[in-house]
Amino acid sequence: MIGNKADLAANRQVTLAEAEAFAEHQQLSYLEASAKGGDNVKEAFVRTAAQILNRGIKVGPKSDVKPVAKSSDKKGCC
Structure with a gap:
């Protein structure tokens, strides 16, 4: 599970602890990223791809x- 807009912590609707608890309950890994700042964006894609491959x-x-x-029927001149 990926939490986006990590750069807007002041506007957070869900606490980090709530997000981590939900992810753990759902048996998901959790990562926060910021597309604007580029923080953890590559890591989010790498982890997601690895989990897709690992889980089949x-x-x-x-x-x-x-x-x-x-x-196998040949017709014509060729």
């Missing part, structure tokens, strides 16, 4: 495309 989470749309078998 499948991402992206499910594809219903089926491969087409190549025809």
